[in-house]
Amino acid sequence: MELCLSGANHHSKRAGWLLGHALLVFAFLYLPIVVLIVYSFNGAGVGGFPPRDLTLDWYRTLLADGAIWESVVNSLLVAAAAVVIALGLGIPAALALDRAQFPGKVLFRRLVLLPLILPGIITGLSLLMLFNEGKVKLSLLTIILGHGTALISVATTEVFAGLQKFDRAQEEASLDLGATYWQTFLRITLPNLKLSIVGAALLIFTLSMDEIAVSFFLIGRDNTLPLEIWGRLRRGITPEINAISTIIFVFSLAAIVLWYRLRLGTEGSPETAAELIEPAVQGAQS
Amino acid sequence: MFSRAYRTAITLPPLLWVTVFLLVPYLLMFCYSFWSVSPSQAILHTWTLDNYQQLRHVDVYWQTLLRSMWIAARVTVFSLLLGYPLAYFLSFYAGKRKDLFYQLVIIPLWVSYLVRAYAWKTILGSDGVLNTLLQYVHLTRHPLEFLLYSPFAVVLTLTHIYTPFTFLPVYASLEHIPRNLVEASHDLGASPAQTFWRVVFPLSIPGVLAGATFAFVLSLGDFLAPLLLGGPSGIMISNIVVSLFGAAYNWPLGAAISFCMLVLVVSLLFVSERLEKKWSFA
Numbered sequence: 361m362e363l364c365l366s367g368a369n370h371h372s373k374r375a376g377w378l379l380g381h382a383l384l385v386f387a388f389l390y391l392p393i394v395v396l397i398v399y400s401f402n403g404a405g406v407g408g409f410p411p412r413d414l415t416l417d418w419y420r421t422l423l424a425d426g427a428i429w430e431s432v433v434n435s436l437l438v439a440a441a442a443v444v445i446a447l448g449l450g451i452p453a454a455l456a457l458d459r460a461q462f463p464g465k466v467l468f469r470r471l472v473l474l475p476l477i478l479p480g481i482i483t484g485l486s487l488l489m490l491f492n493e494g495k496v497k498l499s500l501l502t503i504i505l506g507h508g509t510a511l512i513s514v515a516t517t518e519v520f521a522g523l524q525k526f527d528r529a530q531e532e533a534s535l536d537l538g539a540t541y542w543q544t545f546l547r548i549t550l551p552n553l554k555l556s557i558v559g560a561a562l563l564i565f566t567l568s569m570d571e572i573a574v575s576f577f578l579i580g581r582d583n584t585l586p587l588e589i590w591g592r593l594r595r596g597i598t599p600e601i602n603a604i605s606t607i608i609f610v611f612s613l614a615a616i617v618l619w620y621r622l623r624l625g626t627e628g629s630p631e632t633a634a635e636l637i638e639p640a641v642q643g644a645q646s
Numbered sequence: 647m648f649s650r651a652y653r654t655a656i657t658l659p660p661l662l663w664v665t666v667f668l669l670v671p672y673l674l675m676f677c678y679s680f681w682s683v684s685p686s687q688a689i690l691h692t693w694t695l696d697n698y699q700q701l702r703h704v705d706v707y708w709q710t711l712l713r714s715m716w717i718a719a720r721v722t723v724f725s726l727l728l729g730y731p732l733a734y735f736l737s738f739y740a741g742k743r744k745d746l747f748y749q750l751v752i753i754p755l756w757v758s759y760l761v762r763a764y765a766w767k768t769i770l771g772s773d774g775v776l777n778t779l780l781q782y783v784h785l786t787r788h789p790l791e792f793l794l795y796s797p798f799a800v801v802l803t804l805t806h807i808y809t810p811f812t813f814l815p816v817y818a819s820l821e822h823i824p825r826n827l828v829e830a831s832h833d834l835g836a837s838p839a840q841t842f843w844r845v846v847f848p849l850s851i852p853g854v855l856a857g858a859t860f861a862f863v864l865s866l867g868d869f870l871a872p873l874l875l876g877g878p879s880g881i882m883i884s885n886i887v888v889s890l891f892g893a894a895y896n897w898p899l900g901a902a903i904s905f906c907m908l909v910l911v912v913s914l915l916f917v918s919e920r921l922e923k924k925w926s927f928a
Contacts, residue, residue: 374838378735382747383730388806389754392765395775398769398827408770409779453660460653468661471668477860479867481884485891485904486671489678509667512660541652572870582928586760593764593874602768605761608840612756629711635730 393609400602428604431588438504438584439568443617445508446564447557450515457516457550462610473517475510478571483510488577499580506574517562522556555622561621561637564610657913672908678901687895697902707886707903708769711795714882718771718800718866722812724805725861726854729813733853734846737820748817753808763871766803770794770875803875805867811864820846851925858920863911883907 399406403413422428453472457465475483487496487506530552531537534544552559572586581586585608589601653722680693701707753885754762766913771774772789792798823846869884876882883903890900 364847371838375735375739378731378739381731382735385697385809386750387734388728389751389809392762392806393754395769396761396765405773407771407774407778408773409782419804431790449660449663452656454658456653456657456914459648460657462653462661464658464661465806470666472660474668477863477915479864479907481867481869482675482904482908482911485887486675487667488891489674489897489901490667490671495741505667509663513666536867541649541655553689558824566756568828572758572760576870576888586758589760589764590870593760593767597764599766601761601764605758605764608761609757616753616756 369509396602397606397609400599402599402602406597406599406602411522419605421598422598422603422607425600427583428585428588428600431583431585432604434500435569435584435585438500438507439565441504442507442511443561444513447561449508450512450560451519451553451557453512453516454519454523457520467532470605471484473513476513476517480510481577482596484574484577487574491578497580498578500582500584502578502580503584506578507568507571510571511567514564515560515566516626518556518560519553522553527553558622559619562615566615569608570621663835675901675908678898679905680896680903681685683896683898687731690895694779700899700903701906707883710881710886711883711906713797714866714884717804717880717882718862719796720801721804721808721865722861724801725809726816726858728805728809729857730816730850733817733820737817737823738846741781751813755810760870762807763803763874765801766806767794767875770799770802794875795880797876797880797905799875799877800871800880800882803871804861804868807871808861808865811860812897815856815860816850816853819856823849850923852922855918855922855925859914863914867907867911 366478387476398411400418401416402411402413403417404411453468456462457469462468484506487502487509490496491498491502530548531544534548535541539547570586571584572590575584575587583591585604586601589604592601649880678689682690682692682694682696684690702927725763732751736744736751740747767774770793771777774794776793777789780790781788791823812866827845828841831845832838836844862910864883867884869882869888872880872882872885873888877884882906886899886905887907890896890903
């Protein structure tokens with residue numbers, strides 16, 4: 361009995377320490393985000409404790425700031441195009457890795473996944489050299505090609521993970537019953553992969569909206585939002601940047617919640633939105 | 647079950663794309679590293695070993711590479727020190743609140759990298775939130791200058807960014823440990839510490855290796871955090887590359903450094919993959 365008690369004591373003491381550590385880590389992870397949001401309302405600038413002169417002025421400045429909104433539109437455009445490219449190539453790539461044998465398959469798999477783990481500077485620079493040799497002028501198009509190419513990795517890992525989950529017998533049945541490959545793909549394969557594809561699209565869109573290391577080298581005259589912010593950071597900073605970041609954070613959270621709802625609605629099991637990131641993280645290691 | 651035409655249709659487009667936009671660019675980077683720049687700033691497509699000679703003989707490249715590796719190593723260790731116990735707590739002690747905690751680790755990932763680095767800058771600066779707070783509560787009289795524009799700021803920011811990335815694979819590996827192994831260890835009389843070090847930890851090593859590789863490789867190649875928060879003493883190898891591709895205008899030398907980084911990263915991935923295989927018992 362005594363042994364048992366001391367065991368339980370140990371257990372709770374350990375749990376206590378671990379909980380304390382966990383709370384500290386969360387404080388560390390959330391401190392910058394909280395500061396960012398609080399100071400977006402701070403009339404007196406980006407620093408200074410305590411925050412004073414709470415105001416919505418920075419949001420007003422932001423609303424009237426044409427250059428920022430232009431860059432937001434550019435970023436949305438780039439992200440949408442990157443989703444199309446990455447999915448358009450990532451879905452067939454995942455299918456190919458799943459069910460085709462061809463020479464160089466191992467190399468192909470590694471190449472596709474490499475941008476996930478490679479520092480963005482290497483992807484960005486190697487593409488810059490390609491465009492330079494090909495005499496392609498840098499513009500939003502080169503950024504789109506860069507994002508699309510780098511994010512095929514995300515589409516491939518998500519869709520590949522989805523393929524492992526669904527029942528192949530359905531495809532076989534469809535083919536046996538006389539459907540063509542194309543019909544089977546449209547009516548059986550794609551609907552079964554719907555969640556993986558929507559999840560991948562969401563992830564690719566967000567990653568592209570945030571991307572800066574690759575864009576940094578492929579930028580032409582038009583800025584994306586992160587590059588516009590980057591340019592301003594180097595010139596001196598105002599809470600306007602906090603304001604736009606806060607707005608984007610709210611939108612990202614809304615996207616996560618939306619995805620979560622979608623998932624709940626279709627699968628009926630409370631799976632976490634985080635599962636979305638897991639295949640990507642694990643894909644990078646395999 | 648799939649016809650040849652079907653297999654070609656799914657294989658060929660991604661294969662072609664990946665060749666043109668990934669394989670060729672990496673090879674081109676390799677070629678560039680043997681080229682040079684003329685005095686009139688044109689790229690000369692003649693082959694020379696000069697760039698690699700320079701890398702061997704000019705100390706600043708080596709020193710910066712070593713400093714970058716040292717920064718990346720610290721980021722890796724701190725991310726593990728923060729991420730591992732967190733993952734362990736979630737996996738073994740959090741009970742019903744596991745999912746909630748998990749979401750809380752992931753949410754910061756949705757805030758832009760640049761924005762979080764910027765937020766740290768507003769916290770650490772001499773008029774920043776932290777310094778003014780310390781003076782407000784009379785802990786210090788003058789701003790602490792070492793907080794910003796130092797390797798410290800870079801390590802702190804990169805640790806902040808890569809802790810969730812380290813957490814994820816560690817958590818995944820802890821979740822895959824069969825719970826009856828842990829129970830068996832307890833039943834056979836092992837203390838909690840013994841159970842952890844002899845059962846749980848060895849089984850989580852693949853996750854640790856994966857997370858460590860992530861943190862190390864990605865922070866090694868970073869150039870934005872050093873530019874924003876590092877100051878002169880926090881310059882990293884990618885910053886040199888950026889300036890060679892920009893104002894210093896020597897693409898071939900920049901390509902040589904990037905290619906060395908690429909080789910370094912790919913070998914690290916290779917080693918860590920080997921080690922992961924060695925340590926996975928499943």
